[in-house]
Amino acid sequence: MKESKNAEKPSFVYRDGMTADKEYVEWLADVKARFRQSQITASVRVNTTMLEFYWSIGKDLVTLRAEERWGAGVVKHFALDMQQSFPDITGFSLTNVKYMKRWYLFYNECDAKGQRLVDQISRQVGDLLRPNKKT
Numbered sequence: 001m002k003e004s005k006n007a008e009k010p011s012f013v014y015r016d017g018m019t020a021d022k023e024y025v026e027w028l029a030d031v032k033a034r035f036r037q038s039q040i041t042a043s044v045r046v047n048t049t050m051l052e053f054y055w056s057i058g059k060d061l062v063t064l065r066a067e068e069r070w071g072a073g074v075v076k077h078f079a080l081d082m083q084q085s086f087p088d089i090t091g092f093s094l095t096n097v098k099y100m101k102r103w104y105l106f107y108n109e110c111d112a113k114g115q116r117l118v119d120q121i122s123r124q125v126g127d128l129l130r131p132n133k134k135t
Contacts, residue, residue, distance in 0.1 A: 050091075057097065058104025075101065 060066070066074045075097055082092035 054091070054096075054100045055104060058100035058102070059108070061097075061101045062104055062108070 061075065061078075066078075070077075076094050079092050079094040079097040082089075082097075086092065
């Protein structure tokens with residue numbers, strides 16, 4: 001099936017006194033592509049920043065020992081306070097806040113275990129590389 005030549009031409013909102021040559025069409029296509037890429041980049045940055053923020057909430061709940069300090073209902077109360085302060089934002093349900101804490105605890109624990117393992121391996125390698133002392 002043959003495509004019509006009009007399919008290659010962009011549609012214009014206003015064309016008075018303008019000639020849409022091949023160079024313009026290519027430039028317009030390039031600008032549109034760059035705009036779409038900018039939108040994607042912005043979305044990724046926003047998501048990254050929000051993940052960092054959610055991580056920090058989990059970290060705060062753990063490092064402040066929130067339940068010990070303010071009582072067992074602090075996570076629920078915090079979620080409700082955040083929902084009241086930001087009613088158009090959906091990320092502060094009780095479940096989500098609990099997940100923030102669990103996420104921090106899980107990965108912080110994994111990181112700590114990994115660091116201990118690296119330290120242990122480093123000591124063992126160091127012991128192997130040192131010449132044996134005979135007494």
